Amino acid sequence: MTTATVQDKKDQAQAELERRMLRQMLLIRRFEEKTAEAYALGKIGGFCHLYIGQEAVAVGSLAALRDDDYVISSYREHGQALARGVSPGAVMAELFGKATGCSKGKGGSMHLFDVGKRFMGGHGIVGGHIPLGAGIGFAIKYQGGDQVCLCYFGEAAVNIGAFHETLNMASVYHLPVIFCCENNRYGMGTAFERVAAVTDVVEHACSYDMAAELVNGMDVLAVHAATQRAVERARAGGHPTLLEVRTYRFMGHSMSDPLHGVYRTKDEVEEQKKRDPISQLALKLTEEGALDQTGLDALDAEMRAEVEQAVKFADESPDPDPAELFTHVVAD
Amino acid sequence: MPTLTYRDALNQALREEMQRDPNVFLMGEEVGVYQGAYKVSRGLLEEFGPTRVVDTPIAELGFAGIGVGAAMAGLRPVIEFMTWNFAVLALDQIVNSAAKLLYESGGQLPLPIVFRGPNGAALQLGAQHSQAWESWLSHIPGLKVVAPATPADAKGLLKSAIRDNNPVIVLEGEMLYNTKGEVPEGEYVVPIGRADVKREGGDVTLICHSKTVTVALKAAEQLAEHAGASAEVVDLRSLRPLDVDAITTSVTKTNRAVVVEEGWPQCGIGAQVVDVIQRECFDQLDAPVLRVTQADVPMPYNKQLERLAKPSPDKVVAAARRVLYLD
Numbered sequence: 297m298t299t300a301t302v303q304d305k306k307d308q309a310q311a312e313l314e315r316r317m318l319r320q321m322l323l324i325r326r327f328e329e330k331t332a333e334a335y336a337l338g339k340i341g342g343f344c345h346l347y348i349g350q351e352a353v354a355v356g357s358l359a360a361l362r363d364d365d366y367v368i369s370s371y372r373e374h375g376q377a378l379a380r381g382v383s384p385g386a387v388m389a390e391l392f393g394k395a396t397g398c399s400k401g402k403g404g405s406m407h408l409f410d411v412g413k414r415f416m417g418g419h420g421i422v423g424g425h426i427p428l429g430a431g432i433g434f435a436i437k438y439q440g441g442d443q444v445c446l447c448y449f450g451e452a453a454v455n456i457g458a459f460h461e462t463l464n465m466a467s468v469y470h471l472p473v474i475f476c477c478e479n480n481r482y483g484m485g486t487a488f489e490r491v492a493a494v495t496d497v498v499e500h501a502c503s504y505d506m507a508a509e510l511v512n513g514m515d516v517l518a519v520h521a522a523t524q525r526a527v528e529r530a531r532a533g534g535h536p537t538l539l540e541v542r543t544y545r546f547m548g549h550s551m552s553d554p555l556h557g558v559y560r561t562k563d564e565v566e567e568q569k570k571r572d573p574i575s576q577l578a579l580k581l582t583e584e585g586a587l588d589q590t591g592l593d594a595l596d597a598e599m600r601a602e603v604e605q606a607v608k609f610a611d612e613s614p615d616p617d618p619a620e621l622f623t624h625v626v627a628d
Numbered sequence: 629m630p631t632l633t634y635r636d637a638l639n640q641a642l643r644e645e646m647q648r649d650p651n652v653f654l655m656g657e658e659v660g661v662y663q664g665a666y667k668v669s670r671g672l673l674e675e676f677g678p679t680r681v682v683d684t685p686i687a688e689l690g691f692a693g694i695g696v697g698a699a700m701a702g703l704r705p706v707i708e709f710m711t712w713n714f715a716v717l718a719l720d721q722i723v724n725s726a727a728k729l730l731y732e733s734g735g736q737l738p739l740p741i742v743f744r745g746p747n748g749a750a751l752q753l754g755a756q757h758s759q760a761w762e763s764w765l766s767h768i769p770g771l772k773v774v775a776p777a778t779p780a781d782a783k784g785l786l787k788s789a790i791r792d793n794n795p796v797i798v799l800e801g802e803m804l805y806n807t808k809g810e811v812p813e814g815e816y817v818v819p820i821g822r823a824d825v826k827r828e829g830g831d832v833t834l835i836c837h838s839k840t841v842t843v844a845l846k847a848a849e850q851l852a853e854h855a856g857a858s859a860e861v862v863d864l865r866s867l868r869p870l871d872v873d874a875i876t877t878s879v880t881k882t883n884r885a886v887v888v889e890e891g892w893p894q895c896g897i898g899a900q901v902v903d904v905i906q907r908e909c910f911d912q913l914d915a916p917v918l919r920v921t922q923a924d925v926p927m928p929y930n931k932q933l934e935r936l937a938k939p940s941p942d943k944v945v946a947a948a949r950r951v952l953y954l955d
Contacts, residue, residue: 402733430697
């Protein structure tokens, strides 16, 4: 093969990857918009935290993983589940509390699980799952595997003891874990700088002698590249990495919370929307001639149809049988 | 049959289970190089190496959570807490992670993990180091809770706990570690969920577990000697699931019961047992069921005050005499 063909193939693979990323980000955006609608209609209950604005983080980082790697997350995890390949129908059915949901209707929005995809949940206590991510890394190392565990959490979790205990042990035990801090600036309605003495999360890695990287979370390719570097470190010698991915949520903390108001201004949200990760990638692809407006519209229509299909599936699925109340409390 | 201490019976169970299954590992403070704060893990580091006998920093929440994560990915961790008093720092991992993962994942994630360590008061350790946590832990669906009183039960229940596909809480006792008893060699498992009659009798049932089994047995001797009353001592062994049949069988026979525990009275294990008795044995009861618990105070340091706070054979005898209408 000539050098030129190798380069062509590389470019082709990269173009293909970028198109796939755009597709996944669009899927998440349309899915979450539909989720908001379904919530307003009362089809989804409880707490429901949308991922709109943060799509580049899940999509970019998960594109760097293999199928046999593990993923674990907090309660803002619809986007990560979808980017990991959990079926949109099973996720929507879970939000609807249906028997066909990915957690059989027993988990809900904050507890999406698909162990087959090595998507190890959706966890509802801020920071509580961070040690679980390290434990999965511990098991990988114990079993002599070369997989990694990608563990997502928000910046507010950095103020919790579990974060510090875990980073220390992950470093001491050389665990193949990528700690991906999605810094969307606000823990519910509290700006991070109001409650954190150190506002650059990435600096915490110094305390634990850990590799770290600050990443632009609105740039899906930057997230992908940084995660790839972290994955290499983890596979090579079980070296954990702390990624601080700066992102922004365009919606309120949960469906029960205002989009803006006392804690951030409308202008700020509007300003941030100009950095929309989906528009940015779409612009890049159109500028490069890899995609035109017609292609983009077609892709968007396809994603909307896929989400419609997921909603239809969830709507038509049955509730869990009443006998399910008492199943899965203890294992045999 | 060999005579072993409770400590060595636990050690034997750990060793045998680690030999039996390479996915079993032990993690906790001082379990390796130091050979265990109470020497339960003596010799295990030498036999199994540092991958399977893992020393941790003092970070209960962190290492309990690492254990849960390891179980999610296929291992069978045994997490040692230096005492259950420190495990309170890890309660989020036990209650919110370990106990709920199977249910909230719709059955996808069974969680085989053991959390073990000494529970309840020892001697003059003060309020923060002298607490019995069984009623807290038994409250939680998704957990199993065992509290062995003898070396044989310690071995058999720990082996069952390690083989169980659920989170199992094993409550040991600092004051029990040196006690001796006959322990069957090799394969010896005690099923979780079965109580054991430690002494047969027909006049009154003394229901107890862990350290209070000795207290109840001494009380039973005194009752026989001084009151001519024959007490049956039922050792619950397992607190969740609770052996309802064993309780009702004994109380149906004796028509009288006293429940003894190290915990505080409010919402204690005894409260649960009394609920079972009033529901299942209402027509058989000849007297109200009484309870002997720790005094409803934080544990004092002073030796005399501490003695007054704890359940004792005298207190059990007094309660038994009342339900027998001897006083």
